[in-house]
Amino acid sequence: MSHLKTGTEYSPPDGPLTSSDCEDARPRKRPRTSPIPKTQSTKVQELACGFIVNTDQPFGVFDDRYLRELLQQFDQDLFSQIPWSRSSQRRQLEVVFDSKKCLVQQSLREAITKIHVAFDLWTSPNRYAIVAVSGHFLDKEGRQQQRLLALTRQPGPHAGENIAHTLRRVVEDWQIEDMIGTLVSDNATNNDTCADHFFRAIEPALTQGDRVERRMRCYGHILNLVGRAFLYGEDGETFEQESQRLLDADLIEDDLRHWRRRGPVGRLRNIIKFIRASPQRSERFQTLASEADDQDAWLIHQESSRELQLILSNETRWNSTYQMIERALRKQGHLQTFLIENQMEEDASKRLPAEDVLHPEDWRLLVELKEILAPLYFQTMRCQGWGQRGSHGYVWEIMTGMEYLLDQLEDWNAYFNDPAGGAVEQYRALQLYDGSSRRKGPQASQPAPMKGAEEPSMDHLPLHTRADFMSGRADRLASLREDSKCYIRLSITNAWQKLNEYYTKLGSSPLFAAAVILHPGRSIRWLEDRWSSDEQQGWLRDAKDGLERFWMAWYRDNSAEPGAEGSLNYPAIPRRTDCSAGPRREESAYEQWLNSRTERLADESTELERYFRLELPVPIDDPIQWWMDRRLSFPTLSQLALDVFAIPAMAADCERAFSLAKLTLTSQRLSMEPSTLEKVQCLKNWIRRDAVTLGGLYFNNRGAIGEE
Structure with a gap:
């Protein structure tokens, strides 16, 4: 049995097993006459699970003699009602994970934007190929949210089709196939293939061009x-x-x-x-x-x-x-x-x-x-x-x-x-x-x-x-x-050539330029100022046309009557009421004809055209709130803008998950199964993002530090 001593998943006792050891390994049942309310014991079990997850403790941490003695000093009756063994804590992890996953799933369904999926691959210290999958979206209040959806094994070679199959399995498990917006990943060619297969699987109606537009390049990798x-x-x-x-x-x-x-x-x-x-x-x-x-x-x-x-x-x-x-x-x-x-x-x-x-x-x-x-x-x-x-x-x-x-x-x-x-x-x-x-x-x-x-800038001098x-x-x-x-x-030439290579690739998706155009602090004027040469004027036209085409294809309600969108908030002709002028005279046939043509022209302005006519840019730090305040005025364009502003610039959250997973997989815990590691890391992400509570306790609003 010496080969079993390398991990903490099984640790043989110093002496022969006793009946008390076997009894402690079984699920402990609460006596019918227990004076401890079930809600209190459940709270303690969740807090114990949170302690293990958040501090990367082994499941057998409560077997420590001194810790057990310490806990018994506070409430002997409560302590006796809680199963503290290693196997019990592992089972509790399963229970807590399943219950909290339902809450996270509900928050995903309540998102006001598309869910953008970032992913990356990693080789764990115990030599498993792991893929991290993270979801980004805006919640009901317009706040940017991120959830770790999976930290799962990637079977087979790292071919794009294999990765796409794993991603599809993850989004189907979360039941968010109909809510996916874009894929964010590094610039490896197998990720191009992955995006193509993934979107083809979850939305067969998309053309190849549509699938390419939804493949976003990780800025950090560039x-x-x-x-x-x-x-x-x-x-x-x-x-x-x-x-x-x-x-x-x-x-x-x-x-x-x-x-x-x-x-x-x-x-x-x-x-x-x-x-x-x-x-x-x-x-x-x-x-x-x-x-x-x-x-x-x-x-x-x-x-x-x-x-x-x-x-x-x-x-x-x-x-x-x-x-x-x-x-x-x-x-x-x-x-x-x-x-x-x-x-x-x-x-x-x-x-x-x-x-x-x-x-x-x-x-x-x-x-x-x-x-x-x-x-x-x-x-x-x-x-x-x-x-x-x-x-x-x-x-x-x-x-x-x-x-x-x-x-x-x-x-x-x-x-x-x-x-x-x-x-x-x-x-x-x-x-x-x-x-x-x-x-x-x-x-x-x-x-x-x-x-x-x-x-550092000389402007500050x-x-x-x-x-x-x-x-x-x-x-x-x-x-x-x-x-x-x-x-x-x-060195400068090498760096410039590499940067320019990926700058030109941004044109494969209209969303990169759209993010600048729809930012009220930048707007189309920013690109007009930057792109002023004859060649760059073509880039500018492509950016505007790409935004309009994407909005028309996926957001604008083509079945609505012309002028229906936003008409309640933008009257065709602002009229000033003059009470001293007496009763309003009846319009002549010519005036009725002229006004009808004028109103029709004003009403037929699209949301995008009206946005371009605004006095922009304006000094603003929060483009999300700006669009949230204008959802009635720009019902479809604001939805596109919010969807775009939920897209992360990098897949850095996946690398954070890998870094945190390495803290969990110490040299004494390499026997941990990937499925267990996934539950630990997902729960850690959810509690540190205040997506769920453990024992009724939020992680960040009690003075605790965040994940960063």
Whole structure:
């Protein structure tokens, strides 16, 4: 039985089984004369289940002698009525899950929007292929909601058709097939196939074009690809896979050379690996930092999962590299002190290879790389979170965010791409221009950065300090060697090409542009301002036509009489009543004919036409509430807008589910069945989103912290 001791699903007792042990394993029945009300015992059992789920405790946690003794101190009678054994807690999980699932299902049916499904795949620590399925929607009050619908096994290969079959099974289990809006996933080609098969199965009437329009690309995955292209070249995925292959083969020196060829970023990575690989070197680095009286934390960077385990390509995140560079620049003095001391070691085997030592030019280059990557990093952090009432993290930010990043990359490219050396003065003059607006070609002024963005901006600097700021930046550029500038230009080009590749793919669905047009704080004017060239005028027409076609096909009531929509709230001709004019005279035949034609023209204006005539954009942070307030005026267009604003920008909630599942699947719980893990993680999501209560207790409104 020794092989059974590795998991917590079965733990043999220290001695032989007794009759009392067997009795405790059976469901405990409440005596008929119990003084404890059933509602109270049910509440305690739900709270016990919540404790296990929320804190990732093993099901046998209440077998602990000290905890049992502690609980008995409060109410011996109540304690004796509750089945505390491991098997009882596992059964209680089933009961609670089933009862709470009904409540979540009811909230899904009461959603005022379509339910948008985000999904992602993962390999669990106990080697199961797992797919996370998450639903996004607006509730009755217009609040954005997210529910984990499944964390289930994905049988067979990761082919699109197989994944589609799993997704179909999930939505059928929840009975929401008729409520599905879009699919949100990363940019893998098998997900294109998955979307096609999925929508064909749940809604056979959809054409191939209709199915493509409902496949939404995860913004986080796009940003990840762009960041990797900037850091590792055109094929960053292949580079990282080769590094992993070398590590798996224990070819450490080859891996160091592999990273060293990537320039200062690769050598910085080798330095940090060198320090962290030895407790003695780590301790020495801490000592040097302490001696320098540095108040910063010692942690060099937040270590990515790629350095801890074999990974799927879509699990790799470039963010940790940005954080590594940013923290290394803050700790530059400590690193240089450590390296100087290390190079003086008598034993050559204890020294960092001389090829990995960073020189002053390398540090200058790292400063520029960090500056260029900062907007990309902040876009990632902004959109992966959960904004309040549509503020961020939703689909309207994808197109605007990509436009912003394209602008940034093009400006940086112009900054580093002047062989005559005149870019410094030109850039300085451009940045000190009072309007501080930068646009390509004949385009008009650029809108201000999105409200809430945290990117460092010179706009926040007092006018009298900007010259000194730009002078320092210009001096940095002048001090860079030409080969460093060439390195930066190549990195910018790689990132721009990758970003532009996916920017052009946004045209496959009208919903990306529709999210901008239907945002009253952006509107069609935002795109008109951005897309002003002859070629871009075609993009603008396509965006407007795509929105109108989608609305006409799926939202507008074509059976209604012309002028029926919104006519109660928008009278054809506003009339002013003049009481002093006496009785109203009777209209002549000509006036009746003229007014009838005028009223008909006004009534025949569609909701979309009336929306385009509004004085937009307006300063607004909450597009959802804006449309909620206008549901009577725009009954069908508001429904489309609300459906669109329920679409998440990323499938980040699926990755959160994977991260939380890893906390549950510790090395002592690897025998847990996937079905049990699914129930634990779904319940954890529901209680932390306040979708359900356990023991009558909401999770967040009692001062507890949220999932983030």
